[in-house]
Amino acid sequence: MAEDVSFDQARKRVDELILLLDQYSHQYYVMDQPTIPDEEYDRLYRELVELEEKYPTLVQNDSPTQRVGGALLEGFSKVQHDTPMLSLDNAFSKEELQEFDQRISKALDSAYAYQCELKMDGLAVSLKYEEGKFKQAVTRGNGTEGEDVTTNVKTIRSIPLNLKEPLTLEARGEIYMPKTSFIALNQKREEQGAAVFANPRNAAAGTIRNLDPKVTASRNLSVFLYSLPRLEGKAVDSQSGALNLMDELGLKTNPERRVYESIEDVWDFVEEYQNKRSDLPYEIDGIVIKVNELTNQEKLGYTVKAPKWAIAYKFPAEEAETRLQTVEWSVGRTGVVTPTAIMDAVQLAGTTVQRASLHNVDLMKEKDIRLGDTVVVRKAGDIIPEVIKVVKDKRPDDSQPYDYPTHCPVCGSELMHLEDEVALRCMNPACSAQAKEKLSHFVSRNAMNIDGLGERIAEQMYDEALVESPADFYYLKKDQLLKLDKIADKSAENLLKAIENSKENSLERLIFGLGIRHVGTKAARLLAEEFLTMEGLRQASKEQIEAIEGMGEVIAESIRAFFALEEVDHLLKRLKEAAVNMEYKGKRKEEIEQKTTFFTDKTIVITGKLEKFTRSELKEKLVNSGAKVTGSVSRNTDYLIAGEDAGSKLDKANELSIPVLNEQQVLEEIDE
Numbered sequence: 232m233a234e235d236v237s238f239d240q241a242r243k244r245v246d247e248l249i250l251l252l253d254q255y256s257h258q259y260y261v262m263d264q265p266t267i268p269d270e271e272y273d274r275l276y277r278e279l280v281e282l283e284e285k286y287p288t289l290v291q292n293d294s295p296t297q298r299v300g301g302a303l304l305e306g307f308s309k310v311q312h313d314t315p316m317l318s319l320d321n322a323f324s325k326e327e328l329q330e331f332d333q334r335i336s337k338a339l340d341s342a343y344a345y346q347c348e349l350k351m352d353g354l355a356v357s358l359k360y361e362e363g364k365f366k367q368a369v370t371r372g373n374g375t376e377g378e379d380v381t382t383n384v385k386t387i388r389s390i391p392l393n394l395k396e397p398l399t400l401e402a403r404g405e406i407y408m409p410k411t412s413f414i415a416l417n418q419k420r421e422e423q424g425a426a427v428f429a430n431p432r433n434a435a436a437g438t439i440r441n442l443d444p445k446v447t448a449s450r451n452l453s454v455f456l457y458s459l460p461r462l463e464g465k466a467v468d469s470q471s472g473a474l475n476l477m478d479e480l481g482l483k484t485n486p487e488r489r490v491y492e493s494i495e496d497v498w499d500f501v502e503e504y505q506n507k508r509s510d511l512p513y514e515i516d517g518i519v520i521k522v523n524e525l526t527n528q529e530k531l532g533y534t535v536k537a538p539k540w541a542i543a544y545k546f547p548a549e550e551a552e553t554r555l556q557t558v559e560w561s562v563g564r565t566g567v568v569t570p571t572a573i574m575d576a577v578q579l580a581g582t583t584v585q586r587a588s589l590h591n592v593d594l595m596k597e598k599d600i601r602l603g604d605t606v607v608v609r610k611a612g613d614i615i616p617e618v619i620k621v622v623k624d625k626r627p628d629d630s631q632p633y634d635y636p637t638h639c640p641v642c643g644s645e646l647m648h649l650e651d652e653v654a655l656r657c658m659n660p661a662c663s664a665q666a667k668e669k670l671s672h673f674v675s676r677n678a679m680n681i682d683g684l685g686e687r688i689a690e691q692m693y694d695e696a697l698v699e700s701p702a703d704f705y706y707l708k709k710d711q712l713l714k715l716d717k718i719a720d721k722s723a724e725n726l727l728k729a730i731e732n733s734k735e736n737s738l739e740r741l742i743f744g745l746g747i748r749h750v751g752t753k754a755a756r757l758l759a760e761e762f763l764t765m766e767g768l769r770q771a772s773k774e775q776i777e778a779i780e781g782m783g784e785v786i787a788e789s790i791r792a793f794f795a796l797e798e799v800d801h802l803l804k805r806l807k808e809a810a811v812n813m814e815y816k817g818k819r820k821e822e823i824e825q826k827t828t829f830f831t832d833k834t835i836v837i838t839g840k841l842e843k844f845t846r847s848e849l850k851e852k853l854v855n856s857g858a859k860v861t862g863s864v865s866r867n868t869d870y871l872i873a874g875e876d877a878g879s880k881l882d883k884a885n886e887l888s889i890p891v892l893n894e895q896q897v898l899e900e901i902d903e
């Protein structure tokens with residue numbers, strides 16, 4: 232504790248803390264990938280505050296206690312804020328809230344109230360409107376300067392492009408990622424072998440500060456606005472008034488808020504939401520308490536880092552220790568093999584926890600996790616519990632390093648740990664956990680393109696044990712097809728005909744259809760062009776593959792690993808016996824190039840009045856670039872393209888969180 236340290240000791244420790252906190256902040260704010268839990272960061276930060284309070288001469292200008300946020304990312308233009316975007320002081324207990332209230336009451340001689348709001352765990356953004364029109368969005372950045380993220384923010388559907396009144400104003404708030412989207416995004420990233428985001432806040436920050444607006448559009452972000460630092464032609468006199476006005480203007484605010492006169496009532500609100508926390512569809516990490524009257528706020532003023540009229544109560548860390556019994560390995564649809572910890576049951580955040588994510592083999596190795604270890608598990612709100620560390624002091628004497636699996640727990644084939652991945656992967660396309668995915672990929676439009684044989688039928692065929700590996704499609708008989716739902720005489724014949732026709736496809740479709748890791752349509756075409764036959768590709772050396780423009784070690788290794796599998800040998804033999812073509816027929820080249828656009832395989836609805844084209848002209852363009860244009864918005868719709876006066880379809884799309892694009896954005900995607 233700070234009380235017993237000498238000045239010299241304190242000076243050394245302050246330097247060390249600044250260095251540590253700077254490193255962690257860089258990971259957190261700039262890379263969006265924190266390397267330690269927030270609680271740990273907050274603990275070090277508090278230690279620094281205490282030392283600086285005890286020895287004020289040790290306060291350095293560049294101390295994290297004197298600065299907001301982190302460095303700005305390259306690639307975005309920098310924008311100066313009109314007024315600084317500050318951080319908030321924290322409280323971690325009821326006592327600290329009471330101390331805050333005492334400071335307020337001492338500084339004010341008039342009555343005051345508190346506006347209580349949820350502390351959204353996202354990233355702060357400033358939105359500028361001129362005469363009611365959305366103009367610019369900027370991140371908080373280092374507090375005085377932020378990154379211009381206007382293009383990305385435009386893809387967030389809850390941010391209106393037009394206000395309900397033509398006012399000029401600046402609104403600030405928090406962009407966040409709903410829990411379900413966060414979990415889905417991480418699952419996808421885990422399957423792809425990419426690094427997962429530590430929490431929704433880092434995911435939201437990484438998404439907004441992505442150089443590709445398509446990525447942002449695809450990730451379902453939302454916003455709650457909570458302040459109006461600039462407002463022309465209208466006035467409000469309180470925080471609650473500002474929130475209500477924003478509601479009227481169509482700026483989305485969080486309805487979960489209340490005004491109280493006493494800090495005791497504020498505490499009840501805090502406890503209420505601590506209990507409700509896990510039921511909310513978004514992550515919160517505390518409650519923000521703000522003096523409500525703007526005149527009182529002005530009187531109280533600011534420190535260099537935060538307003539003195541507000542405080543953030545942070546919910547306590549939800550961590551517990553327990554013993555690791557065993558590790559369960561499971562295979563996902565793309566073959567990624569992921570570890571789950573099975574532990575002695577422990578109470579955590581109001582629920583009994585026995586399973587927790589270990590994320591991937593690399594993280595396990597890094598933490599040197601062993602069976603019988605005492606581990607720390609953490610659960611933030613609704614987020615899947617995770618093992619964050621091992622308590623090494625409690626490790627049993629006879630502990631042995633963990634014995635990692637070498638073979639797939641489902642099919643027994645050898646697991647690969649590919650160069651660029653953090654996860655283990657089963658490469659066997661016939662592995663039952665992946666078989667369905669592989670089968671529907673094989674028949675899909677950019678692969679063998681078998682008319683009338685979509686994902687659903689492929690899966691049904693698998694369930695009925697008609698097909699197990701892609702080669703089985705070519706051995707199907709009519710009476711087998713008649714067993715399937717909704718397949719009658721005529722459609723069975725059509726299906727067989729379509730399967731037969733697909734035998735003539737050029738090689739690149741087959742290569743792509745095999746679903747070799749990292750081999751997309753473009754790589755498949757380059758490989759077909761280069762090696763001309765399947766046999767040629769099978770025999771190609773790593774060096775030969777790497778010699779192709781745009782291909783590197785990662786793809787080459789993945790291809791070599793694929794062809795080394797016995798199952799693949801067998802698959803190719805059976806395809807060949809069924810007379811499936813294995814040669815490159817150059818003429819398909821242009822067709823494939825044209826088909827892999829942004830809109831390929833997307834289901835799109837067009838609505839409203841367009842500027843440059845009629846709806847049917849735009850439809851034709853989209854269809855030419857591989858999209859399916861339908862009339863009504865459903866869960867399967869990928870994008871809504873909305874022109875002027877778009878009505879109920881737009882509402883429906885918003886309700887279903889479907890990305891909305893305007894005509895201009897579409898044209899930019901289509902005409903290179």
Ligand SMILES: NC(=O)c1ccc[n+]([C@@H]2O[C@H](COP(=O)([O-])OP(=O)(O)OC[C@H]3O[C@@H](n4cnc5c(N)ncnc54)[C@H](O)[C@@H]3O)[C@@H](O)[C@H]2O)c1
Pocket residue numbers: 255256258259260265266267268269270272273299300317318319321348349350351352353354355371404405457519543
């Ligand atoms: N794990 C790490 O390595 C690491 C590194 C750096 C920072 N951090 C974490 O970041 C926190 C510090 O970040 P910070 O400076 O952004 O402070 P903060 O997140 O604790 O609080 C300030 C922010 O709260 C947000 N906010 C959410 N709801 C709000 C509302 N209703 N009204 C007003 N503001 C609201 C705003 O974005 C505001 O900028 C620390 O608590 C720490 O846990 C972690």
Ligand SMILES: [Zn+2]
Pocket residue numbers: 562639640641642643644657658659662663
């Ligand atoms: Zn397997």
